[in-house]
Amino acid sequence: MRADEWINLRSFSHQQFSSAQKLLSLKEIQGYTISLCLPALNEAKTIGKIISTFKKELQDRVPLLDEIILIDSGSTDGTQEIARKKGIPVFQSSEILPEMGNYRGKGENLWKSLYVSNGDIIIWLDTDIKNIHPRFVLGLLGPLLYHREVCFVKGYYRRPLQVGRKLSPTGGGRVTEILVKPFFNLLFPELALFNQPLSGEYAGRRELLERVPFFTGYGVETGLLIDIEQRFGLSCMAQVDLDVRVHRNQDLQALRRMAFGILRVLLTRAEQQGKILLMNEIENQLISVFKDEFQQFRIEINEITEIERPPTITISRYQKRRKLSDEDLILLEDIQKQRNYSFVSLSRLLSRRLIILEGGATEKEEALREISQRIVETRLCQDYPKLIHEFFKRENTLSTGIGSGVAIPHITLPELKQFRIIVYRSRPGVRFDSLDGQPVHLIFAVIGPSTRRNYYLQILANLSNILKDSEVRNLLLKAQDAREFVSIFRKVEVMKRFQRELRMIEA
Numbered sequence: 001m002r003a004d005e006w007i008n009l010r011s012f013s014h015q016q017f018s019s020a021q022k023l024l025s026l027k028e029i030q031g032y033t034i035s036l037c038l039p040a041l042n043e044a045k046t047i048g049k050i051i052s053t054f055k056k057e058l059q060d061r062v063p064l065l066d067e068i069i070l071i072d073s074g075s076t077d078g079t080q081e082i083a084r085k086k087g088i089p090v091f092q093s094s095e096i097l098p099e100m101g102n103y104r105g106k107g108e109n110l111w112k113s114l115y116v117s118n119g120d121i122i123i124w125l126d127t128d129i130k131n132i133h134p135r136f137v138l139g140l141l142g143p144l145l146y147h148r149e150v151c152f153v154k155g156y157y158r159r160p161l162q163v164g165r166k167l168s169p170t171g172g173g174r175v176t177e178i179l180v181k182p183f184f185n186l187l188f189p190e191l192a193l194f195n196q197p198l199s200g201e202y203a204g205r206r207e208l209l210e211r212v213p214f215f216t217g218y219g220v221e222t223g224l225l226i227d228i229e230q231r232f233g234l235s236c237m238a239q240v241d242l243d244v245r246v247h248r249n250q251d252l253q254a255l256r257r258m259a260f261g262i263l264r265v266l267l268t269r270a271e272q273q274g275k276i277l278l279m280n281e282i283e284n285q286l287i288s289v290f291k292d293e294f295q296q297f298r299i300e301i302n303e304i305t306e307i308e309r310p311p312t313i314t315i316s317r318y319q320k321r322r323k324l325s326d327e328d329l330i331l332l333e334d335i336q337k338q339r340n341y342s343f344v345s346l347s348r349l350l351s352r353r354l355i356i357l358e359g360g361a362t363e364k365e366e367a368l369r370e371i372s373q374r375i376v377e378t379r380l381c382q383d384y385p386k387l388i389h390e391f392f393k394r395e396n397t398l399s400t401g402i403g404s405g406v407a408i409p410h411i412t413l414p415e416l417k418q419f420r421i422i423v424y425r426s427r428p429g430v431r432f433d434s435l436d437g438q439p440v441h442l443i444f445a446v447i448g449p450s451t452r453r454n455y456y457l458q459i460l461a462n463l464s465n466i467l468k469d470s471e472v473r474n475l476l477l478k479a480q481d482a483r484e485f486v487s488i489f490r491k492v493e494v495m496k497r498f499q500r501e502l503r504m505i506e507a
Contacts, residue, residue, distance in 0.1 A: 001235040007193050010143075010150070010238040014135040017142025017240075020062040026145040033066040035119030036137065039109035041073040043127040044082055050125070050132045051086040057134045065137070066119055070127075071096075071109040079127075091116050097317065103307050106200075107220030111309045114210055115318055122209055126200030131246040140203040143238045149437035151236040152204040152228050156196035157245040173198070175259050180222060183266050187275045190234050191225050198222070198262075201242060207398060208232065208435050210313040211332065215306045218258045219265030223308075226269045232403060236437035253288070260286045261304045268306075310334070326453075328398050330460045331408055333468075341461040343497055347490040349421045349446075349459070352482035353378050359426040359443075364395065367430045368409060371422050371445045380420055380447065381413065391445075401434030406467045410446040410460055412453075419448030419459060423485065425477070442467065442476060466496055 001009070017023060027034065036054060040047060051068060058064045070083040070090045080090050094102040096112040110124055123140055136155070143150045159173050176198045184192040191197065198221050212231060215223040228237060250258070264284070270276045288300045312318045314334050329335045356374060361367035372387040381387055390411040394400065401407040407430075422445040429439025444463055448456055466472060472492050479485035 001233075003190065003193055006234055010235070012139070012143055012238065012240040014139030014142070014240055014242050017138050017146070018135070020058060020064055020134065020138060023138060023141055023145055024062055024064050027064065030145065032120045032145075033118060034064065034121045034123065034141065035113075035117040036065050036068045036123045036125065037110070037113040037117055038068070038070045038083075038125060038127050039073075039106050039113070040070055040075060040079050040083075040127045041106075042075045042077045042079060044075070044077040044079045046130060046132070047079050047127050048082045048086060050127060050129065051083060051088055053132050053134065054137060055086065055088070058137055064141070067117065069113070069117060071113045071116070073104055073106075073109060089116075097315070099317075100309075100315070103216040103305075105217035105220070107214050107218075107223075108216040108307075108309070110220060111214035111216070111312065114206070114312045115315075115321065120206050121203060122206055123203040124200065128248045129245060130248075131244065136201055136242055136245075139240045139242050140201060143240060144203060144205065147238070148431065148433060149236060150238045151208040151232065151435055151437065152224075152238070153202060154194055154196065154225070154237070154239045155199045155201035155242045156194070156239055157199070157242040159245055175255055175262065179259050179262060180266070183263075187266075187270050188226060188229075191229060193234075194225065194239055195241075196239075197225055199245075201245075205435075208236070210318070211311050211334065211435070213311055214309045215265050216309060217304065217306050218261030219306045222262055223265050223269065223306075226266075230273065233436040233438065236435060256288065257286060257302060257304055261306050264304070264306050324397070326457055327394075327410065327412075327460075330457050331400060331402050331464050333464075339461075341458045343500060344455065344458045344462055345493065346421065346459065346463055346466070347486065347493050349419055350423070350486050350489060351378075351420065352486060354420060355423040355425075355482040355485055357423075357425045357479070357482060357485065359424045359430075361424075361426060361430050362428065364401075364407075364430060364432045364440075365392070367424055367426070367432075367440075367443060368392065368395075368445075371409075371424050371443070374422060375420075375447065380418075381416060383413075383415070386413065387411070387447075395433070399433040399435070401432035401440055402464060402467070403434050403436040403438070404468070404470065405429070405438060405441040405473065407432045407434065407440040407443045408446065408460065408463055408467070409443065410456075412448050412450040412456060414450050416447060416449045419446065419452070419456070421446055421459075421463070427477075442473060466492060469496075 068088045071093055072080050073093050083090050093109050093112055140153050143153045180197050212227045214220055264282050271278050284303055284305050286302045286304050290298055292298050311334050368391045372384055375381050376384050391409055400409045424443040426441055429441050432440040475488050479488055
């Protein structure tokens with residue numbers, strides 16, 4: 001998606017989504033649950049009103065939010081007590097996933113909230129907002145409920161600046177304007193389209209948020225933007241105007257620490273993506289110089305670390321809590337990196353009779369029905385209702401749309417005698433709920449017996465790795481007939497196996 005297209009198609013106003021009742025109807029139709037997660041540290045002055053507003057308007061009056069939870073970093077001003085009196089669960093960040101350790105920071109709270117929350121959609125709001133209003137939630141939810149292809153929504157707003165007792169109508173967001181936006185323009189220009197990259201108000205689908213890493217400190221917002229765009233593309237991201245946000249402005253010393261942590265994350269990601277080359281390791285010590293009461297220069301050193309937390313879906317306790325099986329996880333790149341699956345030949349699982357090159361479906365359900373019908377026609381399985389049920393059940397757990405125009409739906413059944421791959425190609429594209437928001441053009445459906453579990457996982461891992469290659473996808477999209485399609489795939493498989501064995505020899 002081009003920049004000019006994105007800015008017009010993916011920029012919204014909260015006024016477009018002001019009807020909580022309409023959003024509730026969409027939520028119920030789509031079967032989603034929604035969690036509002038509030039990260040906090042000493043926010044007693046504002047937390048009570050924030051909780052009361054959303055409980056009254058978006059739980060009691062209109063049951064849009066399924067849960068509101070507080071993730072606390074050890075407040076000492078009564079924040080936790082206020083939240084408990086308001087009737088919402090309070091979680092101590094240090095007590096969540098204790099085996100993973102604990103780091104102080106907003107990013108740590110957000111990352112751990114994925115473990116303790118239950119919603120299909122997660123909303124995060126800063127807890128120092130003074131002018132809290134339902135629009136902060138409604139505006140973030142709107143694009144996710146109205147547009148299936150949107151998976152992550154960032155809020156933006158006008159930020160007044162408090163100077164003494166005077167409130168200037170503009171001037172907030174100093175780190176954003178002076179550091180982050182110039183850096184994005186230079187090295188991540190696609191992210192320069194976001195009006196407020198450091199805003200603390202954003203929402204996303206769990207299936208996306210659980211697949212990206214989180215920095216524990218000040219750099220969590222910039223890290224998320226960079227990683228989501230890099231992994232899933234700009235088209236699945238959106239921004240919404242939330243009007244005005246009034247909050248506690250930080251002093252220059254605090255902003256200096258914030259900018260330092262953010263800059264470390266920006267430099268780290270820029271180097272990892274090959275945009276810059278750093279000759280020395282990035283320091284984590286911020287040096288400040290000031291004069292004491294005797295007019296003597298003093299040096300103050302603050303250590304600011306940005307620990308990178310892994311995608312939560314890679315954590316075994318999270319997998320068990322979410323009841324995710326190996327079959328659910330095998331298509332994820334992060335999971336494949338943790339495990340070493342043996343090479344298996346996939347081309348022998350292809351058959352020209354099982355290749356549909358001019359599929360006309362535009363929706364996932366329609367494509368899966370056509371695939372199931374072809375399976376029945378070729379007598380691999382006669383139970384059409386069961387095929388449909390199993391394919392849909394798999395998709396309801398995690399979408400098998402892996403991005404880049406590819407989907408790999410997969411099921412096993414006791415009555416199946418052998419593994420087969422059914423190919424469905426759609427030139428216009430199928431809406432498959434892929435996390436990159438793009439239509440799917442190549443569907444490789446894998447079916448087989450329930451008894452050969454390891455072989456099943458090896459098939460899925462190898463197929464996923466082959467189809468991540470853009471050149472391979474382009475060749476398969478250009479194949480003129482089923483014979484050529486199988487021939488191309490066989491040649492690609494031989495090449496990939498040779499490259500794999502060469503890497504093993506070199507290692």
